[in-house]
Amino acid sequence: MTPLTSDYALEIVDLNKAFGGLKVTQSVSLAIRRGERRLIIGPNGAGKTTLFNQISGDMRPNSGQIRLFGTDVTTFAPYKRAHLGLSRTYQIITLFTGDTLEHNVTLGLLGLLPSRWQMWRPLSFYGDLAGEARRTLDTVGLLHLANHPVSEIAYGEKRRVELAMALAQKPRVLLLDEPLAGLSNTERSTVKSLIASIPRETAVIMIEHDMDTALDLAETVTLLNYGRVIVDGERDVVIADERTREVYLGS
Numbered sequence: 001m002t003p004l005t006s007d008y009a010l011e012i013v014d015l016n017k018a019f020g021g022l023k024v025t026q027s028v029s030l031a032i033r034r035g036e037r038r039l040i041i042g043p044n045g046a047g048k049t050t051l052f053n054q055i056s057g058d059m060r061p062n063s064g065q066i067r068l069f070g071t072d073v074t075t076f077a078p079y080k081r082a083h084l085g086l087s088r089t090y091q092i093i094t095l096f097t098g099d100t101l102e103h104n105v106t107l108g109l110l111g112l113l114p115s116r117w118q119m120w121r122p123l124s125f126y127g128d129l130a131g132e133a134r135r136t137l138d139t140v141g142l143l144h145l146a147n148h149p150v151s152e153i154a155y156g157e158k159r160r161v162e163l164a165m166a167l168a169q170k171p172r173v174l175l176l177d178e179p180l181a182g183l184s185n186t187e188r189s190t191v192k193s194l195i196a197s198i199p200r201e202t203a204v205i206m207i208e209h210d211m212d213t214a215l216d217l218a219e220t221v222t223l224l225n226y227g228r229v230i231v232d233g234e235r236d237v238v239i240a241d242e243r244t245r246e247v248y249l250g251s
């Protein structure tokens with residue numbers, strides 16, 4: 001195994017993924033530095049979530065390579081990537097609605113929620129599990145709702161629970177799939193501050209359509225269209241690029 005010496009948190013080399021004849025990821029190469037704040041943009045169906053699924057290991061690419069801190073993880077199961085410091089949230093909320101927030105977070109920490117088995121950690125990682133679940137809720141200002149069922153809380157609060165569970169892993173690379181989607185203005189500014197408060201050593205890669213909010217958080221931007229990287233680089237340069245306006249801003 002390659003030693004963990006890379007300057008990059010995440011490197012993607014010539015990644016390809018097709019569903020039948022539909023090429024969803026096409027020769028995608030990306031390099032994300034340690035602690036970088038990267039925004040991924042692109043129209044619906046551009047392949048953004050599919051790219052995340054391949055990075056997290058929820059989906060296998062057809063070809064190409066994914067490296068985390070210099071280690072080739074292309075064939076690693078999701079939980080092994082989590083051990084190297086990768087964590088993610090999902091575009092679609094995956095909490096048990098009839099269960100309390102505290103119980104959901106506990107299950108999440110144990111890797112027992114649907115689509116969350118990659119969150120598995122040895123129990124010793126958490127020590128007091130209930131205490132950890134409550135601390136996790138406290139970090140996102142939801143401790144007072146710990147004993148409420150998920151079905152009773154607002155959508156924006158569910159989003160914060162998801163974010164809290166991803167952060168509880170103390171990730172070195174965090175993938176956020178549309179963390180601001182469907183939020184009210186107030187909820188959006190709460191979640192935005194939460195994202196802004198993520199420790200600087202954590203690289204954050206965020207898919208988001210709400211550019212007004214997301215651009216503030218980004219240092220670099222990647223524009224995807226039809227599964228290809230169209231423009232990639234410093235935020236202001238990508239936003240000013242004519243191809244970005246053509247593809248994404250529609251002008």
Ligand SMILES: Nc1ncnc2c1ncn2[C@@H]1O[C@H](COP(=O)(O)OP(=O)(O)OP(=O)(O)O)[C@@H](O)[C@H]1O
Pocket residue numbers: 019024042043044045046047048049050051091
């Ligand atoms: N499991 C799958 N099987 C077949 N096709 C799929 C599968 N997952 C995604 N696709 C297709 O791949 C394309 C890209 O989907 P993806 O979800 O990655 O887009 P996206 O950029 O995240 O879009 P959005 O902004 O709407 O979330 C779409 O055409 C989608 O229908």
Ligand SMILES: [Mg+2]
Pocket residue numbers: 048049050091
């Ligand atoms: Mg998506």
